Amino acid sequence: MSxxxxxxxxRLQRVIDLVRQAGVDVTDWSNYEKGRDNPGxxxxxxxxxAFVQPGALVVLNLWHEAMLEVNxxxxxxxxxRDSAAREEKNGARKARRRRMEExxxxxxxxxxxxxxxxxxxxxxxxxxxxxxxxxxxARLLDTVPxxxxxxDNATGKGVLRRGASASTYADQFSLPPPPDGKSGxxxxxxxxxxxxxxxxRFALRRAKGKCQxxxxxxxxxxxxxxxxxxxxxxxxxxxxxxxxxxxxxxCPNHHREAHYGREAKTIRERLLKILxxx
Ligand SMILES: [Zn+2]
Ligand SMILES: [Zn+2]
Numbered sequence: 222m223s224x225x226x227x228x229x230x231x232r233l234q235r236v237i238d239l240v241r242q243a244g245v246d247v248t249d250w251s252n253y254e255k256g257r258d259n260p261g262x263x264x265x266x267x268x269x270x271a272f273v274q275p276g277a278l279v280v281l282n283l284w285h286e287a288m289l290e291v292n293x294x295x296x297x298x299x300x301x302r303d304s305a306a307r308e309e310k311n312g313a314r315k316a317r318r319r320r321m322e323e324x325x326x327x328x329x330x331x332x333x334x335x336x337x338x339x340x341x342x343x344x345x346x347x348x349x350x351x352x353x354x355x356x357x358x359a360r361l362l363d364t365v366p367x368x369x370x371x372x373d374n375a376t377g378k379g380v381l382r383r384g385a386s387a388s389t390y391a392d393q394f395s396l397p398p399p400p401d402g403k404s405g406x407x408x409x410x411x412x413x414x415x416x417x418x419x420x421x422r423f424a425l426r427r428a429k430g431k432c433q434x435x436x437x438x439x440x441x442x443x444x445x446x447x448x449x450x451x452x453x454x455x456x457x458x459x460x461x462x463x464x465x466x467x468x469x470x471x472c473p474n475h476h477r478e479a480h481y482g483r484e485a486k487t488i489r490e491r492l493l494k495i496l497x498x499x
Contacts, residue, residue: 224288224295230341230359236269236282237261239362243336245274270317271324276396276442279328281321281367282338282360283381295383301325302377322377329372329379330418331395332387332446337363374418390425391446392470394418417463421451428470433495434479434488437472450476454492466496 237260241247250267251260261267272280289296301322328335342358368387372379394416430439430447439449449470455461469492471479479488 224285224290228288228295228339228361228363229285230339230361232359232361233357234360234362235261236267236338236360237263239338239360240272240280242362243272243280243338244278245272245280268313268317269320271321273324273327276331276333278334278336278366279324280336280338281324281381282340284344285339285341286344288339291382294385297381298379299325299381300376300378325369325379325381326372326374328387329369332389332391334387335367335369335381337367337381337383339363387446389446390422390428390430390470391442391448392421392425392451394421394451395442395446395448416457420463420465420468423465424451424468425449425470427465427499431470432472432475433469434471434475434491439470439472449473452476452479452492454489454496469496 237247237250247260247266250263251257253263253265256263266272270282274280283297287297289298301318325335327333339361340357341360343356345353345355363383365384366387367381367383368385370380370382370385428449430449431437432439432449439447442448450473452469452471453461453463454467454469457463461467475488479485479492482488
């Protein structure tokens with residue numbers, strides 16, 4: 222039982238450099254009083270555990286000692302919600318954990334690759350509530366991308382695996398919030414919660430990137446995944462089941478038409494036939 226030697230950090234590199242190297246835009250790091258001289262020390266970012274480049278990738282800080290060798294590969298099994306609940310004394314730490322969990326959920330739902338900054342040092346025991354924080358003595362950026370291969374939205378538990386590929390399909394619930402940041406974010410999270418993400422992922426894989434009504438290809442997102450919209454043939458509001466027997470993948474045009482077009486009724490009938498024949 223041993224982890225690959227290249228995963229063991231031996232020198233202390235700066236978070237900002239590793240995150241930039243992974244492909245995250247770090248220009249906002251210089252937006253603070255000492256930002257001009259020392260953007261790497263921006264307190265808003267340098268203590269963070271997770272960094273998101275919307276639509277492209279997620280960077281996570283993971284402890285070397287928490288990695289496991291499983292089935293000939295490297296994994297980390299996480300349960301961030303439990304640990305966030307234990308952190309009630311330290312609001313900042315709790316918020317950081319919550320942001321890390323959000324980043325992991327986003328990576329899972331959007332099929333984003335995960336780049337890992339591996340940490341070595343004095344890690345605070347996970348059960349310990351003591352105020353003494355962990356100290357990092359060495360960091361490196363793993364050259365191999367990871368992916369969230371399992372995530373349970375109800376419990377916050379899941380598995381990260383080194384070298385696994387992120388999902389290659391995406392739908393409207395996988396998109397980053399719109400640039401104005403106001404509308405949408407809450408809406409998207411709420412919708413994702415009441416829809417089974419496994420059902421959506423299955424429906425997208427089954428459609429193989431082609432609209433199930435017209436056969437047209439979806440389009441590619443910046444991370445390379447193929448975009449189509451998932452749609453309930455019988456709407457949830459009409460008690461249609463949230464199951465693979467009622468969910469199709471459509472091009473954005475046909476999705477709007479299925480909801481708002483004059484032919485909506487005919488489209489629904491056609492979709493039900495198509496689903497039945499699968
Ligand atoms: Zn179509
Ligand atoms: Zn729909």
